[in-house]
Amino acid sequence: MGFTNSTRAKILVVEDDTFMQKILSTFLSKNYEVQVCDNGLDALSFLQDGNIPDLIMTDLNTPKLNGFGLLDQIKASDLFKDIPIIILSGEEGSDKKTKGLNAGAEDYVSKPFNPTELEARVKVILRRLGK
């Protein structure tokens, strides 16, 4: 497992729900190269192996290491801190959103989400980064 050499932007999806994994990868695969990890710890070891995505999309309630834990590790790392992160979560409280954005996420999308809107948000972030 790993990203290929294609020029398409690479997205790492961190999500434990298999149904959600399927929807996200089917939808995003049209325009992006997508890899899925079940939890934050797997995502970190995926990064640690030298796979650097252009964007990470993470759920908050993932086993082993949750979304906030993953966010903290990535933002504390000088190697990974520039990877933009979108939180995709079932919780939509304003405090959760604030916490996520303050922890370094670029965006916070609550579930259920509109896939087209999600993709537009991905595009905005990649565009801002010139990718």
Add this chain to the structure above:
Amino acid sequence: MTYNPTAPKNQQVIALVDCDRTTYTMLSICNLQNRKIIEFKSAADMISNSEKLQLNIVTIVSQGDIMGPMGIPLVESLNKKKFQKTPFFLVTNNLDMNICKLALRAGITDIFKIPITIPKLETRINFMIDNWSDLNITSKGGKKKSYAVPFATRLFDILVATFCTLIFLPFFLIICILIKISSKGPAIYSSLKVGADYKIFKQYKFRITTVNNSTSPVDYESPDARMTGIGKFLKSTKIDEFPQLFNVLKGNMSIVGNSPLPLYEAEKLTTDKYILRFMAPAGITGSWQVEKRFNKGRISEESRWILDSNYAQNQSFMIDMQLFLRTFPALFKKGSIHKIE
């Protein structure tokens, strides 16, 4: 400062290898969960003390450039010596994002760019130590196939390189003097290249450009205005490549093989499809240089990598001999073999 590398049995130790005062001070005020920080002057010092005193080293922090002796080469030598696998952190002034993938693949866990901050150190070091066994890091260690140059090839390399060095030595000296006279700087230039088995080494060439402090290997490869008069001559006759004979003698390269690549380029080829090219000797001459169509102009990158992979799959002493002999007529044809490098 008293030097006391001991620690109570079972206490977890964070080994600082060749770090400066600031790094030591920053780490010593971090909350690292009662782990003991021990400074070592060098990696050898750490290894010998770790064995002698049975230290339980759970993490290594070193300081320097990624490609410098305290960076990737240190991780690789620890792996080679079968030193226990621990997280490896590098404190550095220069963080070049182009080689960060290479650093990760070599086994550097993370890099702290100076100025370092306490929250970052605490977050990363504690987390990596606590979760080290669960972080199933695949690309390092056992899984990696390693490649060794066949004996016949090595023997041929040594014979040819020794013979050529002896014959050309007087000319080498004259060229060195001419380069020295033509402009300031060393006669021989080295740049980091990736060769057989993805090993990184310093490749030697005669210096063909004037020295510029900001020179990166990339600039060196592009034909530019900084080329000296003698440089132009050396480049067009390929004599600038001759110091690679020393790389052959040192065992970094072979006479025939896939061309060693600059780091940024090698990094792009670490995919299943192309990684094979590193499972073959790295040579001064090889299939790209000899392929006739190369001389007609630009060969696409894609077909270059395919040639390399084919060579890696079929490499044999006979094929090497053919390529070696076909190099000589190829040399006299028009066109530069290093056009795209």
